[in-house]
Amino acid sequence: MTAGFSDTERRIDNIWKIEQRRLYLICQIGGWSLYAAYMGVLLAIQGSLTWRSVADVVFTTTCLMGLSHLYRKFVIRHKWLQLTFPRLLLRMLIASVVLSMLAIPIGMLSTLWFSPASFRFSLFELLGPLIAGTFIFMCWSLAYFLYHYVSSYGRSLKLEAKANEIELNRLRSQLNPHFLFNSLNTVKYLVDENPNKAKDSIHQLSNILRSSLMMGKKLLIPFEDEIDIVKDYLALEQTRFEERLQISYDIKGDLSSFKVPPMMIQTLVENGIKHGVAQLVDGGEIRIKAWRDEEVLYCNIYNSGYLNPTNIPNAGYGIKNTEQRLWLLFGGKATFEIQNQDGGVVASLKLPKWQEEKV
Known part of the structure; x- marks a missing residue:
């Protein structure tokens, strides 16, 4: 760099x-x-x-x-x-x-x-x-x-703007091998147990990778495009966990005018599965809720795990990456919090509407 x-x-x-x-x-x-x-x-x-x-x-x-x-x-x-x-x-x-x-x-x-x-x-x-x-x-x-x-x-x-862009590219490039490694692990479990599902999973994975490569050079993508990637990823994970993973979406209002860093929500979801749902014998739930309040986008990612407050720095790869990217792009106008809530862990994002002149 x-x-x-x-x-x-x-x-x-x-x-x-x-x-x-x-x-x-x-x-x-x-x-x-x-x-x-x-x-x-x-x-x-x-x-x-x-x-x-x-x-x-x-x-x-x-x-x-x-x-x-x-x-x-x-x-x-x-x-x-x-x-x-x-x-x-x-x-x-x-x-x-x-x-x-x-x-x-x-x-x-x-x-x-x-x-x-x-x-x-x-x-x-x-x-x-x-x-x-x-x-x-x-x-x-x-x-x-x-x-x-x-x-x-x-x-x-x-x-300063160029330095921020280089740092954002570095942070974004870290996500791709991390995501690919976890996704391939998911497919690996299915190869012996259910070859047909493994083929379907490989097809889903290829769709996700194609989308991520197309968005790879963008600092921000439409929120709806990010949710599409999340849905493909969760469909892939549900093939692995089956009934142990419950998924629900609550997307309210027209959010087409909002933009988010690519793979950010997907990384938080992946983090929730790895450190939350996967650690529970009976599995758990992933809930994604998003809504707007005037010019602000709110997005909560819930998982059924438990977060030790003293171990937040080690609670997942996506936390530090999310904080750094939000700060570089939005400064103090965007916030990210993760806490125990409603019997699980909630990662909360608050993003202002992106102004093109900031680019």
């Missing part, structure tokens, strides 16, 4: 860096172009818009853009992007003042070249450009660091 995640992480990281550089260039050129346009509008309002003044604005803006680009390289080299905002704020202010001081001689030089007649030098008159330059570069800094934090957060979400 680690190798797969590293490859995925590198691909996402490369795409993210390319998109980041492209967006930076667009914002850098676009932002300073707007500044140049603003200065041109001011010149037009003042009635001093000439080719010399335009050249002055273009040259000065180009130099300021170059300064900001060098500032970005300095920020990356000295790892300012890894600093917390309180530590970063003072650095941003000092850097803006320094950049403004560097911009003043550039502006003076541009004026000497393109508008020498309007050139005046006074230490007092430098205060205005210093304050204005500091404000401009401070705005640039805030915009740049804000973009960085937002884009980094988006990247971390993508990596």
